[in-house]
C-alpha cells in the first residue's frame with residue numbers, strides 16, 4: 001500500500017503483538033513515516049519497561065520518527081503529544097487510536113455487577129480517549145484535509161458476546177463515537193472509521209478472553225479460521241490511506257466473516273456429532 005510522503009501518529013503499541021504495530025508496519029513498509037506513543041513508565045521502574053518494549057520495535061525502523069510517553073487519560077499529555085507531532089511532522093495524514101482498558105475484576109464479572117468506578121475507567125480509556133485525541137489533533141491544526149482517523153473495535157459492541165461484558169458496552173459507545181466524529185470532522189476533509197477485528201492474541205485480547213474465542217471463530221466463521229495480524233494490519237492501513245477516500249463513519253469487519261453469521265453454522269455439526 002502506497003504511503004510515500006505520508007506521515008501520522010500511532011497510539012497504542014504495547015509490544016510486537018499489538019494490533020497498532022501490525023498496522024504501523026504495513027504503513028511504514030509502504031513508505032509512510034510514523035510517530036509513536038507508549039504508556040508512561042512508573043518513576044520507580046528503572047528499566048522503563050513500557051518504553052523499552054516499544055523502542056525495541058521502533059528502533060529497527062527508519063520510518064519510525066519519534067516515540068514519546070502518553071497516558072491517554074491525561075488531556076495535558078495528549079496536547080503535548082500533538083504539539084510534539086506538529087514540531088516533528090507539521091501536518092499529519094493519519095491518526096490511529098488503538099487503545100482500550102478495563103479492570104480485570106470488571107471484565108471477569110457478569111455485566112450486571114460492573115462497578116461504577118470500573119465502568120467509568122473502561123469508558124474513559126476505551127472511548128473518551130478517541131474524542132480527546134481527535135479534538136487535540138484538530139485544535140493543534142495538524143490534521144490535513146484528506147486525512148484519516150481510525151480506531152479498533154470488536155463485535156461484542158454489536159451483539160452480546162458473553163465474557164466481553166463491560167468492554168462490549170465500551171465498544172458500542174466507541175462505534176457510536178466514530179459516527180458522530182465522522183460527522184463533525186467531515187467538512188474539514190477528515191474521515192473517521194473503525195476496524196472490527198476478530199479475536200487476536202494480544203495483551204488486551206487475552207485480558208478480554210480471546211483464547212476461548214479463537215476456537216469458536218474457527219468453527220463458526222465463514223472462512224473457518226481466525227484472521228492474522230497481517231490481514232488486520234492491511235485493512236487498518238487501508239482505512240488510513242487515501243485508497244479508502246470515500247469511506248467514513250464505517251465499522252469495517254476483519255473477522256473471517258463471523259459477524260455475518262445468523263446461526264452457529266459448522267459448530268452445529270460438532271454439537272450433533274457429540275450427541276449420543
Ligand SMILES: NC(=O)c1ccc[n+]([C@@H]2O[C@H](COP(=O)([O-])OP(=O)(O)OC[C@H]3O[C@@H](n4cnc5c(N)ncnc54)[C@H](O)[C@@H]3O)[C@@H](O)[C@H]2O)c1
Pocket residue numbers: 011012013014015017018019020038039070071072073098099100101125152153154196197198199200201202203204205206210
Ligand atoms: N486483540 C483482540 O482480539 C482485539 C479484537 C478487536 C479489537 N481489539 C482492540 O484493539 C485495540 C488494541 O488492542 P490490542 O489487542 O492490540 O492489545 P494491546 O494490549 O497490544 O493494545 C492496547 C493498548 O492500549 C494502551 N493503553 C491502555 N491504557 C492506556 C492509557 N491510559 N493511555 C494510553 N494507552 C493506553 C496500551 O498501552 C496498549 O498499547 C483495543 O481497542 C482493543 O479493544 C482487540
